[in-house]
Amino acid sequence: MSPLNKQQLDQIRDERKEQIKQAALKIFACRGITGTKMSMIASEAGISEGLIYRYFKSKDELFTDLVIELMEEAGKEIGNLQHSPESPFDQIRTLTQSMLDENNKYAFRLILQARKADKVPEKVGQFLDQYSEKVLIDRLVPVLIKGQQAGQFSEGDPRELLSWYFTVVNSLIMQELGIEKYGLPDTDVLMRILSR
Amino acid sequence: MSPLNKQQLDQIRDERKEQIKQAALKIFACRGITGTKMSMIASEAGISEGLIYRYFKSKDELFTDLVIELMEEAGKEIGNLQHSPESPFDQIRTLTQSMLDENNKYAFRLILQARKADKVPEKVGQFLDQYSEKVLIDRLVPVLIKGQQAGQFSEGDPRELLSWYFTVVNSLIMQELGIEKYGLPDTDVLMRILSR
Amino acid sequence: MSPLNKQQLDQIRDERKEQIKQAALKIFACRGITGTKMSMIASEAGISEGLIYRYFKSKDELFTDLVIELMEEAGKEIGNLQHSPESPFDQIRTLTQSMLDENNKYAFRLILQARKADKVPEKVGQFLDQYSEKVLIDRLVPVLIKGQQAGQFSEGDPRELLSWYFTVVNSLIMQELGIEKYGLPDTDVLMRILSR
Amino acid sequence: MSPLNKQQLDQIRDERKEQIKQAALKIFACRGITGTKMSMIASEAGISEGLIYRYFKSKDELFTDLVIELMEEAGKEIGNLQHSPESPFDQIRTLTQSMLDENNKYAFRLILQARKADKVPEKVGQFLDQYSEKVLIDRLVPVLIKGQQAGQFSEGDPRELLSWYFTVVNSLIMQELGIEKYGLPDTDVLMRILSR
DNA sequence: CATGAATGAGAGTTCATTCAT
DNA sequence: AATGAATGAACTCTCATTCAT
Numbered sequence: 001m002s003p004l005n006k007q008q009l010d011q012i013r014d015e016r017k018e019q020i021k022q023a024a025l026k027i028f029a030c031r032g033i034t035g036t037k038m039s040m041i042a043s044e045a046g047i048s049e050g051l052i053y054r055y056f057k058s059k060d061e062l063f064t065d066l067v068i069e070l071m072e073e074a075g076k077e078i079g080n081l082q083h084s085p086e087s088p089f090d091q092i093r094t095l096t097q098s099m100l101d102e103n104n105k106y107a108f109r110l111i112l113q114a115r116k117a118d119k120v121p122e123k124v125g126q127f128l129d130q131y132s133e134k135v136l137i138d139r140l141v142p143v144l145i146k147g148q149q150a151g152q153f154s155e156g157d158p159r160e161l162l163s164w165y166f167t168v169v170n171s172l173i174m175q176e177l178g179i180e181k182y183g184l185p186d187t188d189v190l191m192r193i194l195s196r
Numbered sequence: 197m198s199p200l201n202k203q204q205l206d207q208i209r210d211e212r213k214e215q216i217k218q219a220a221l222k223i224f225a226c227r228g229i230t231g232t233k234m235s236m237i238a239s240e241a242g243i244s245e246g247l248i249y250r251y252f253k254s255k256d257e258l259f260t261d262l263v264i265e266l267m268e269e270a271g272k273e274i275g276n277l278q279h280s281p282e283s284p285f286d287q288i289r290t291l292t293q294s295m296l297d298e299n300n301k302y303a304f305r306l307i308l309q310a311r312k313a314d315k316v317p318e319k320v321g322q323f324l325d326q327y328s329e330k331v332l333i334d335r336l337v338p339v340l341i342k343g344q345q346a347g348q349f350s351e352g353d354p355r356e357l358l359s360w361y362f363t364v365v366n367s368l369i370m371q372e373l374g375i376e377k378y379g380l381p382d383t384d385v386l387m388r389i390l391s392r
Numbered sequence: 393m394s395p396l397n398k399q400q401l402d403q404i405r406d407e408r409k410e411q412i413k414q415a416a417l418k419i420f421a422c423r424g425i426t427g428t429k430m431s432m433i434a435s436e437a438g439i440s441e442g443l444i445y446r447y448f449k450s451k452d453e454l455f456t457d458l459v460i461e462l463m464e465e466a467g468k469e470i471g472n473l474q475h476s477p478e479s480p481f482d483q484i485r486t487l488t489q490s491m492l493d494e495n496n497k498y499a500f501r502l503i504l505q506a507r508k509a510d511k512v513p514e515k516v517g518q519f520l521d522q523y524s525e526k527v528l529i530d531r532l533v534p535v536l537i538k539g540q541q542a543g544q545f546s547e548g549d550p551r552e553l554l555s556w557y558f559t560v561v562n563s564l565i566m567q568e569l570g571i572e573k574y575g576l577p578d579t580d581v582l583m584r585i586l587s588r
Numbered sequence: 589m590s591p592l593n594k595q596q597l598d599q600i601r602d603e604r605k606e607q608i609k610q611a612a613l614k615i616f617a618c619r620g621i622t623g624t625k626m627s628m629i630a631s632e633a634g635i636s637e638g639l640i641y642r643y644f645k646s647k648d649e650l651f652t653d654l655v656i657e658l659m660e661e662a663g664k665e666i667g668n669l670q671h672s673p674e675s676p677f678d679q680i681r682t683l684t685q686s687m688l689d690e691n692n693k694y695a696f697r698l699i700l701q702a703r704k705a706d707k708v709p710e711k712v713g714q715f716l717d718q719y720s721e722k723v724l725i726d727r728l729v730p731v732l733i734k735g736q737q738a739g740q741f742s743e744g745d746p747r748e749l750l751s752w753y754f755t756v757v758n759s760l761i762m763q764e765l766g767i768e769k770y771g772l773p774d775t776d777v778l779m780r781i782l783s784r
Numbered sequence: 785c786a787t788g789a790a791t792g793a794g795a796g797t798t799c800a801t802t803c804a805t
Numbered sequence: 806a807a808t809g810a811a812t813g814a815a816c817t818c819t820c821a822t823t824c825a826t
Contacts, residue, residue, distance in 0.1 A: 008805090009809070016810080035230050038796060048812050053797065118231070154388075164381035171367035185360035185389070192350075192388040193381070208785080234821060244787045246823080255821065404806080426623050427706070430800060440808045442802080451800065510623075546780075556773035563759035577752035577781070584742075584780040585773070596826090597788070604789080626817060636791050641818060 017055045019045050024062050025070075029109040033063050033117050067114045070107040075135050082139060088147030092140065092194070096187050099169055108173045137162045144194075154196035165193050213251045215241050220258055221266075225305040229259050263310045266303040271331045278335060284343030288336065288361075288390070292383050295365055304369045333358045340390075350392035361389050409447045411437050416454055417462075421501040425455050425509050459506045462499040467527045474531060480539030484532065484586070488579050491561055500565045529554045536586075546588040557585050605643045607633050612650050613658075617697040621651050621705050652712050655702045658695040663723050670727060676735030680728065680782070684775050687757055696761045725750045732782075742784035753781050 023045035027036045038059055042049040056062040077098070084091055099108050140162055147153045154161070172184055219241035223232045234255055238245040252258040273294075280287050295304055336358055343349045350357065368380055415437035419428045430451055434441040448454040469490070476483055491500055532554055539545045546553070564576055611633035615624045626647055630637040644650040665686070672679055687696050702712055728750055735741045742749070760772055 012810070032228075035228075037794090049796085050798080050813065051811055054810075057797095059796065160378045161385075163378040164385055167371065167378075167381060168364055168368065168386075171371045172364065174370060175363065175367045182356045182359040182363075185363060189357075189360055189389055190364075192391060193385055195388060205785085212785090233819090245821090246788065247786055249822070250785075401806085408806090424620075424623075427620075429798090441800090442809065443807055445801065446806075552770045553777075555770040556777055559763065559770075559773060560756055560760065560778075563763045564756065566762060567755065567759045574748045574751040574755075577755060581749075581752055581781055582756075584783060585777055587780060600789070625815090637817085638792070638819080639790055642789075645818095647817070 013055075016047070016051070020047070020052055020055055020062070021066055021069075025066055025106050025110055028063060028066065028113060029106040032113045033059070063114070063117075067110055071111055071135070074107065074111065078135060078139060082143075087152070088143045088150065089152040089191075091143050092147075093187055093191060095140075096169055096190060099173060100184055100187070105173060108170075112170055112174050136166055147194075153194045161194060165190075168193060209251070212243070212247070216243070216248055216251055216258070217262055217265075220262055221302050221306055224259060224262065224309060225302040228309050229255070259310070263307055267307055267331070270303065270307065274331055274335055278339075283348070284339045284346065285348040285387075287339050288343075289383060289387060291336075292365055292386060295369060296380060296383070301369060304366075308366055308370050332362055343390075349390045357390060361386075364389060405447075408439070408443070412439070412444055412447055412454070413458055413461075416458055417498050417502055420455060420458065420505060421498040424505050425451070455506070455509070459503055463503055463527070466499065466503065470527060470531055474535070479544070480535045480542065481544040481583075483535050484539070485579055485583060487532075488561055488582060491565060492576060492579070497565060500562075504562055504566050528558050539586075545586045553586060557582075560585060601643075604635070604639070608635070608640055608643055608650070609654055609657075613654055613694050613698055616651060616654065616701060617694040620701045621647070651702070651705075655698055655712050659699055659723075662695065662699065666723055666727060670731075675740070676731045676738065677740045677779075679731055680735075681775055681779060683728075684757055684778060687761060688772055688775070693761060696758075700758055700762050724754055735782075741782045749782060753778075756781060 020041065024036075024041045027040050027044055031040075036059075038049050038052060041062075042052060045052075052062070056065065078095065081091055081095055084094070086094065098104055137159060141158050144153060144158045144162055148155065148158065168190065172190075175184070216237065220232075220237045223236050223240055227236075232255075234245055234248060237258075238248060241248075248258065252261065274291065277287055277291060280290070282290060294300055333355060337354050340349060340354045340358055344351065344354065364386065368386075371380070412433065416428075416433045419432050419436055423432075428451075430441055430444060433454075434444060437444075444454065448457065470487065473483055473487055476486070478486060490496055529551060533550050536545060536550045536554055540547065540550065560582065564582075567576070608629065612624075612629045615628050615632055619628075624647075626637050626640060629650075630640060633640075640650070644653065666683065669679055669683055672682070674682065686692055725747060729746050732741055732746045732750055736743065736746065756778065760778075763772070
C-alpha cells in the first residue's frame with residue numbers, strides 16, 4: 001500500500017549488489033574478464049542484464065571493484081598472520097591452506113586473473129603490481145628467516161625462495177578445479193619446496 | 197610465368213600451413229583462444245586474414261588441429277624418455293626442464309589452454325581428459341617407483357605423487373611469463389616436491 | 393489520518409500534473425524530445441520516475457499534451473493582439489518581444505521542437521503544419537497591410553513578408569541560449585526585416 | 589584472378605570513406621549526433637553498419653572528423669572573401685547566400701549542430717568556441733566598417749551588429765528545410781538587418 | 785593462390801516503461 | 806498515490822567469416 005521505506009530499500013540494494021558480486025566473482029574467477037559475458041553474470045545472479053548497470057557502471061568497473069575489495073580483504077588476512085603465535089612453518093602452512101581452500105579460491109583466482117587481463121584499469125594495476133611482492137613476500141620474509149634459523153626451511157635467499165613458492169601456489173590457484181584425478185597437491189607436499 | 201606444377205603448389209600449401217600454425221601457436225599459447233583474434237594470427241604470420249580460411253575451416257579448427265598435433269609430438273617425446281639411460285631422478289629432471297624450457301613452453305601451454313577452453317571439440321576433449329594421466333603419469337610411474345626404491349623420492353602412492361607434481365609443473369607452464377621478479381622456480385627446487 | 397476526500401485527491405492530481413508539465417517543458421524545450429530522459433523530468437519535478445506514468449501514458453504523450461496545450465495558449469494570446477489599440481508596428485513589436493521573452497521562450501521553443509521531432513502524433517502534426525500559417529500569419533496579415541498603408545513596412549506580398557519574418561523569429565527562439573556574446577538581436581533591429 | 593593492387597584498394601577506401609562522410613553529413617546535419625543512429629548512416633550510404641567502423645573508430649570520431657574538416661573548409665572559404673574586389677555590401681551578400689545555399693547548408697548545419705551537442709569531443713570544442721567569433725566576425729569587422737563609412741550599413745557597434753546578423757543567419761541554417769511555405773527569407777530582405 | 789573489403793551475429797550499454805511493495 | 810527496482814528492446818561496437826577481384 002505504501003512505498004518501501006528508505007531502510008528497506010537500502011537493504012534491497014545492498015543485497016542485490018552483493019548478489020551480483022557473488023555471481024560475478026564466480027564467473028570472472030573461472031573465465032577471466034574477456035571470457036565472461038554480462039549475460040552469464042545476470043543469469044547466474046538470476047536477474048536481467050540491464051539491472052547490473054544500476055549497480056555498476058560497466059563490466060570493467062564491476063571487475064575492478066571486485067578485485068580491489070578482495071585484495072584488501074586478502075591483505076588484511078595476511079596481515080593478521082604476523083601476530084599469530086604459530087611457528088614460522090605453521091604460519092606459512094596455514095596461509096597456504098587458506099589460499100588453496102575452496103572458499104577463498106575464487107577470490108585469489110580473481111586477483112590473479114586480473115594480472116593476466118589485457119587492459120587492467122589503472123586503479124587495479126597499481127594494486128596488482130605490488131600484490132605478491134608487497135602483500136605476500138615482504139610480510140613473510142621475516143617469518144621465513146626465523147624459520148630458517150630454526151632449521152625448518154632450506155638455506156638460500158629468502159625473497160627468492162618465497163617468490164618461487166608463491167609462484168607455485170598462485171599458479172595452482174589458477175588451475176581449473178577438479179581436472180586432476182588426485183586434486184591439488186597436499187599442502188605438506190607443497191611445502192617441501194621450502195624445505196631443505 | 198608458367199603455372200606452377202602440382203608438386204610446387206603442394207609445397208607452397210605446406211609452407212603456408214606451417215607458417216600459420218607457428219603464428220597461431222605463439223598467440224594462442226599466450227592469450228588463449230578467446231583472447232586471440234584472427235587478425236593477430238594473420239599479422240603475426242605476415243599474411244591476410246582471409247587466407248587463413250583456405251587452410252583452416254575456422255578458428256576453432258585451427259586451434260584444435262594445433263592442439264592435437266602438439267599433443268602427439270609431446271607424447272612421442274615423452275615416450276623416448278623410457279629408453280633413456282639416465283637415473284630416474286635425472287629422467288624426471290630432464291623432462292621437467294624440457295617442459296619449462298622457453299622453446300617447448302608454447303606447445304605445452306597451448307595444450308593446457310585447451311583444457312580451459314569452453315567448447316572443446318570432442319576429438320580434443322578425449323585427448324585432453326587423459327593427457328596427464330595417459331601420456332605423462334602412466335609412463336612415469338615405473339620410473340618413479342624405481343627412484344623410490346633407490347631412495348631418491350619420497351614414499352607414497354606413485355600416481356598421486358606424480359599427479360601432484362605435474363599439476364604443479366603444468367600450472368607453472370600456464371603462468372604468464374616474466375611477471376615474477378625471480379622468474380620460475382629452479383627445477384631442483386621444484387623436485388623437492390618429489391623428495392622425502 | 394482520515395482518507396482524503398475526492399475533492400482533495402483531485403486537487404493533488406491537478407497539482408502533480410502541473411508540476412510534471414512544468415518540469416517537462418523546461419527540459420524538452422532545451423534538449424528536444426530525444427535528448428530528454430524521463431529521469432531528468434522526474435528529477436526536475438522532484439518526484440519518482442514511475443509516478444509520471446500515472447499522469448501520462450508515455451513520454452510521447454507527455455510531449456504531445458504539452459505542445460497542444462501551449463499552442464492553444466499561444467493562439468489565444470495572439471488572438472488578443474487583434475483587439476489591441478497599438479499601431480500595427482507596435483503590435484508586431486510587442487508580439488515579437490513576447491515571443492523572444494525569457495518567460496515565454498520555453499513554450500515557443502517546445503512548439504518548434506515538435507516540428508523537428510521524428511514521429512509526431514497525428515494530432516500534433518495537424519496543428520504544427522499550420523501553426524505559423526494559421527495561428528500567426530493569417531491573423532497578422534490585416535495588421536501588416538494596415539502598417540504598409542501607413543508606410544511603416546516595406547511593400548511586397550504581406551504573407552511572404554510575414555512568413556519570412558517569423559521564420560527568422562522562430563529560428564531565433566530555437567537557438568541555444570547564451571552562446572552568442574551579444575545575445576539575441578534587439579527587436580528593433582529584427583524588425584528592419586519588415587521595413588523598407 | 590589476382591588481388592587488387594595497392595592503388596586500386598586505396599581508391600576503394602577513399603571512395604568508401606567519402607561515401608560514409610556524405611551520408612553521415614546528411615543525417616547528422618538534420619538530426620544532430622544523438623538523434624542519428626549508425627544504422628541510418630549505414631543505410632543512407634548503402635552499406636552495412638559494421639563497415640563504418642573500418643573507416644571510423646566510433647560515432648563520435650566520425651562526427652568530429654566531419655565537423656573539423658568542414659570547419660576548415662568554411663574557414664578557408666571565408667578567408668578568400670577578404671581578397672574579393674566586391675563592395676562591402678556585396679561581400680556579405682555573397683557570403684550569406686553561400687551559407688544558405690542548399691549545397692553548403694549541410695556543412696554549416698553540422699557545425700552548428702556541434703555547438704548544441706551535449707558532450708562535444710574536446711577537439712571539436714576548441715574549434716567551435718572560436719568559430720563564429722573568430723572566423724566570421726573578426727574577419728568581417730573591417731568589411732562592415734568600410735561599408736558603414738560608405739553609408740551602406742547602419743551605425744552602431746560593428747561587432748554587435750555582425751554578431752546579431754550571423755545569429756540570425758546561423759539560426760536559419762538550423763531550420764528544418766522546406767517547412768515554411770515561402771521558404772527561407774530572401775538574402776536582400778535579411779540584409780535589411782544591417783541597414784539603417 | 786591471395787587480398788582485404790564487406791557482412792552479420794552477438795556483446796556491452798542505455799533508457800522508456802512496468803511492477804511489487 | 807508513490808517509489809524505485811526490474812525488465813527488455815534498441816543502440817553502439819567487435820570480430821569471425823565470406824566474397825569480389
